[in-house]
Each structure stands twice: as C-alpha cells, then as structure tokens.
Amino acid sequence: MRNFLKIFLLSLISVNAHAFTLNNSATLVFAQDEVKVNVANITCTNIGIDIHELKSIAADAVDQYWNRSPTSRLKLRVGNIISVAAAYGTDLICLAGTSCDPNPALAVASDILITCNTNAANFSSSGVLAVTVPNNISGKTIIGSVIMLNDLATNQFKNSSRAEKVSIIAHELGHTFGLGHSPVKDSLMYYATVNMRQSLGEDDIDGITYLYPKQQPMTCGTISEKNNPNSWLGLLLGFGMITLLSKFQLRYLKLRPRA
Ligand SMILES: [Zn+2]
Structure with a gap:
C-alpha cells in the first residue's frame, strides 16, 4: 500500500508539470487532422523579407516544430500564397473597444493565414512581433485562424535571425x-x-x-474494468488536469521579445 501511495504522489507531480494553457481557456480545435498554412499576397514592407521567404520560414516552422510531435495527430502543411482582401494588411484584428472580438471582415475562410499588417492599433508597442487569433469559429471548432505580423517601420521582427523568425512563426502557429x-x-x-x-x-x-491526441491503434485482446486497479486513478488524474487548465484565461495572444 505504501508503494502504491508513492506512485500516486509521483503521478500528481507529473500532472502538475503540464503547464500549457488553451486559447480563451476553451478547448477550441480544428476538426480535421491536416491544416494548411497559407501566406497572404499582401506586400510586407518592413519585416525584411518578402512573402516567398515568409512561406519558406513557415515551412521550416512546421517541419522543425509542430510536425515533430510524436503523440499528436495534427499535421500542418504549408499551402500557397493566396489572394486576399487588402484589409488583411491594414485593418484591426479585433473589433475596437473589445478585449478581442475578432473582426468579422477578416474571418479566415479555412485553415491558417499569415499576413503582414500595418495597423498600429494592432501592435501596442514595437516589441509586439505578431498577433494571432482563431477568428472563424463554429461552436468549439476552429474553421480559420489569422497570424498578423507587425509590419510597421519600428517592428523588431526584422532584427531577428532566420532561426528566430522560424521560432516566432512556430509560436504563433501554436x-x-x-x-x-x-x-x-x-x-x-x-x-x-x-x-x-x-x-x-x-x-x-x-x-x-x-x-x-492520436487515436489508439486497434489491438486484439480484452480488458476487464473490475480487474483494472488503476482505472479510478486515471479518472482522478484527468480531472486534476482539467482543473489545472481551467485556471487560465487568455483571449488576445501576443508574442514579445524577451527583455
Ligand atoms: Zn504568444
């Protein structure tokens, strides 16, 4: 019994090490397993790279980061440079006067869109490299999301190395x-x-x-609930994780360089 308690306590420590949070503390996810990352054909004037290089950086962000997760089913695929309304380069990402109600005029029809943007009201300081929000949501399903890179003359993205730019885009993709x-x-x-x-x-x-989560592969064999002494433990740990996650509130997501 004493050993069992030790295992139980170690399990709780392990759960508490999972510190990630969710957008808006809600579980919003894409329904499909494969999501495209497109780049808008909006001219980027001040970030030091053109949209073709931006697409190349997005490809590296996908390959070096998220697609290397061995235990998740989501696969990001770099799509195309697509034609979008000029408003993606100039308009507010959130409606004025709201903490962040997404601007419906910029709702992304599907998948993920990366665009440069020059509206100073989107970036509270030159240190804000990008703003990102799932801005087309149905229930708990993400239909489309937008990443807006700070393309103001004062932006600090341009001063980052290529590897840092890849890391920044990977963060926003998250x-x-x-x-x-x-x-x-x-x-x-x-x-x-x-x-x-x-x-x-x-x-x-x-x-x-x-x-x-990846689907568990189908295997042959049987399992008996009565003979599984750890079944209640899994339920308890799952509840602990949900409680932990519910503490966090995030609506408007920005990335700043470390001071
Ligand atoms: Zn962030």
Whole structure:
C-alpha cells in the first residue's frame, strides 16, 4: 500500500508539470487532422523579407516544430500564397473597444493565414512581433485562424535571425490551433521569445497532444474494468488536469521579445 501511495504522489507531480494553457481557456480545435498554412499576397514592407521567404520560414516552422510531435495527430502543411482582401494588411484584428472580438471582415475562410499588417492599433508597442487569433469559429471548432505580423517601420521582427523568425512563426502557429501561453520558460509557447529554442519543449508536446491526441491503434485482446486497479486513478488524474487548465484565461495572444 505504501508503494502504491508513492506512485500516486509521483503521478500528481507529473500532472502538475503540464503547464500549457488553451486559447480563451476553451478547448477550441480544428476538426480535421491536416491544416494548411497559407501566406497572404499582401506586400510586407518592413519585416525584411518578402512573402516567398515568409512561406519558406513557415515551412521550416512546421517541419522543425509542430510536425515533430510524436503523440499528436495534427499535421500542418504549408499551402500557397493566396489572394486576399487588402484589409488583411491594414485593418484591426479585433473589433475596437473589445478585449478581442475578432473582426468579422477578416474571418479566415479555412485553415491558417499569415499576413503582414500595418495597423498600429494592432501592435501596442514595437516589441509586439505578431498577433494571432482563431477568428472563424463554429461552436468549439476552429474553421480559420489569422497570424498578423507587425509590419510597421519600428517592428523588431526584422532584427531577428532566420532561426528566430522560424521560432516566432512556430509560436504563433501554436496559437492558431488552440494553444495559449505556457509558463514554462524553455517552452516554445512561453510568452516571450526563447533565443535558443529550436525544437518543441515537453510542455508544447503535452499541449498539442491534449488537443489532438492520436487515436489508439486497434489491438486484439480484452480488458476487464473490475480487474483494472488503476482505472479510478486515471479518472482522478484527468480531472486534476482539467482543473489545472481551467485556471487560465487568455483571449488576445501576443508574442514579445524577451527583455
Ligand atoms: Zn504568444
């Protein structure tokens, strides 16, 4: 019995190490397993790269980060440079006077769209590199999300190395499919950029796996509930994780460089 209690306590410690949070503290997810990452054909004037390089960076962000999660079913695929309304480059991401009610004029029809934007009201300081929000939602399903890069003349994105730009886009992609910020400092989803982060952290993998768990393979065999002494323990731990997640409230997601 004493050994069993030890295992139980260690399990609780393990659960508490899962610190990822969710957008709006709600479980919003894409319904499909494969989501495209498109780039808007909006000219980027001040971020130091053109939209073709931006697409290349998005491809690296997908390959080096999220698609390397071994336990999640979501696969991001870089799509195309697509034609969009000029408003994506100039308009507010959220309706004025709201904490962030997405601007319906910019609702992304499907998948993920990355665009440059020059509306100063979207970026409260030059240190805000990008703003991201799932802005087309049906119930708890994400239909489309937008990433707006700060393309004002004062932006700091342009001063980042290519590897840092890949990391920044990967962080914003995490917001597009449902993740909030992690308090774990070496996570990709930490609120500030982590200069040496070049792959997912454990908390990032926990987060994407929570939202997009892989289906368990069908196997032969039987299992008896009565003979499974740990079944109640799994339920209890699951409840603990949900309680932990419900503490967090995030509506408007920004990435700032570390001071
Ligand atoms: Zn962020």
